[in-house]
Amino acid sequence: MSIVTVQLGQCGNQIGFEVFDALFRDSHCSQGLCSKRENEAYQASCRERFFREEENGVPVARAVLVDMEPKVINQTLSKAAQSGRWNYGQHTSFCQKQGSGNNWAYGYSVHGPKHEESIMNLIQTEVEKCDSLSGFFIIMSMAGGTGSGLGAFITQKLQDQYSSALKMNQIIWPYGTGEVIVQNYNSILTLSHLYRSSAALLIHENDAVHKICAKRMNIKQISFRDLNQVLAHQLGSVFQPTYAEDSSLHYRRNPLGDLMEHLVPHPEFKMLGVRNIPQMSAASLAYSTFTWAGLLKHLRQMLISRAKMEEGINWQVRPPLSSLPLIGKASAHKEHHFNTSLANLVVLRGREVHSADVEGFKDPALYTSWLEPVDAFSVWKTQRAFDKYEKSAALVSNSQLLVKPLDMIVGKAWNMFSSKAYIHQYTKFGMEEEDFLDSFALLEQVVASYGSL
Template sequence: MSDTRYCVHGPRNRDVVEELVRREVECCDRLAGLMAMMSVAGGTGSGVGTYITQCLRDLHPKSFILNHLTWPYRTGEVIVQNYNSVLTLAHLYQLSDAILVHENDTVHKICSQLLNIKQISFSDVNKVIAHQLGSVLQPAFTADSHGVYSRNPLGELVSALACHPEYKLLSVCTIPQMPSSSIAYSTFSWPGLLKHMRQMLISNSKMEEGIDWQMRPPSGSERTRSLTGFGFNRSLANLLILRGKDVYCAETGGFEDPDLYTSWLSSEESFTLWKSPVLFNKYEKSVTLVSNSQALLRPLDNMVRSAWNMFASRAYVHQYTKFGISEEDFLDSFTSLEQVISSYNQLC
């Protein structure tokens, strides 16, 4: 949450944005919810984005709000990106029903290693993010829809995945992803795709390349031991979306394994399946997983630690206090996110 953007530019543009949103909402037969897309590194994305989210919550207190965040490169985009990220995420945790995150580092690797792009542009990065979001938000059948496309995918996504107010962080993976020139020469099977996606979930692999096939979910007495020692990615809830040919023949039982999930929710409550026989983006078969799990625990912890190290020496804090963001606001944000980290760390 940038200082001037939140405190100055947000209020200055509030009326204009609210009027634009009002016009769109009035055109809807049924408001499924609102999705705000923003970055968190700094500037307009974090500051104005957070302020507008707060306005939307005030205007539509009963509507679902999903925030889509682009996480900054760990090597740094702006010097105060960790401050902005901490302030933004702490505020959004109070306002949003769910927060879907794309990490720039991960998307960059997909462009480089999977799509073989040599000189990666913002357009390339945006195409990968758009592909993954499209694979989530395109129409699909839910398990109890009886062949009728969902009329409220945003609400059903949030309801299925953000079932506890302490756990709102969602990550997304999509396979396959390859250069368009390679698609015609590739074959895909549901067992192969689902096996890869399940292991990506377990080992917290962001791409098919580099999957740790040795990782397994702890079971029985192993659950009582430190999960950190296993490196296993425990889930609270997962949404699996299958699109393409012969989709109704796909066997998804591996994602219903209770060992994948926290012990205080049944796998029936934790796992949701959507399907569509319509091909997506030229792929004969494709699998997308939206996961509320420990996948974002490490980048979140790294971001909070880096911001705290700067705050301990009061580096750049004056840039915020002169616009009304106090040191107490920083401390409250640190406390809020440390609680989120602790909650995800203790999933068992």
């Protein structure tokens, strides 16, 4: 089944290019450490999901590119064409001459209705080229105006028009120090609207990705492209093909559906975080060896201690004892910043994958009391290595990982709102103060729900 990617705004288009490039490079990598037959099956499965063939034989990304300014889209189309490996399709992009000025309301209330028909027609054309549609993967930022405002609008229209197809939004969480003065407003409006129309929000924090670039990749002058390549690696490690549950010969056909089924058991909980291990520079990788026991021990501790990467893990954090009474468990959580999970998916790739022991992720103490570990934990595997790593593991977690950053961003937005700062920039495009209050109420409920796990 195929996934149609919608790239929105500068951020969405730049990340989208890196994602498709990473997927293509990995699927055509000669270092897959598996048989030729298995490698061909892996390539075919990747191609079905993310690419379609054109007459000249060059694979074409199943994607629609949208921005309100032409510069980034033109650069993205040019880079894909120059790669010589894959390309974007003709007539799959939409751009205008005027951006959204970092104003969510302008993207949502002005650009959205004005350009809805043109954008939805492009998406429909791409959908019609799929033999079978798994769903939509929507890449966007939540700090600016086009990605956030127009992105929220388009996601809602996709839900209206394709209600039975799954929508997953990949969202870039802004730097805590701030890129845009109104980023907290844009963020709460984006999140609250997506919570109503998307099946799941896959969130990457810029601060965390920046630390990975500095500490793990040893990059001195970190560019947006460096950040985007780390993001693309993490997304590829989740979305590239893995075996179906009952087979070591056939790859699963509906990755989005399987992901939602495993990770989103309740519509009130749809914020997903990604961790992967190992992640390092090519120079370091050449001198490194890994064991499944070591990788999974680190990944589990990253999960329970809320670590963003394998460096600086707090090994003092321990799961509360399952035998503790509820009050004791709650205080243990608070004291050690233990991260309670609703659901976890571990994706394992590489040599001797079937010998990997994931029992540590099945501990009932890791999960909320109203889900059994057998329902809360899943593992996907393939012997085919990913992106030159002999062994690698990714974790997609629906847990309390994002409660603190969400609570902080809601608090900052509320402080601005209570003093009426910059509200006029939104109300002049048709928004009302009631719209802000609705967003605050919804997100405060999300924080409370995750906090109660």
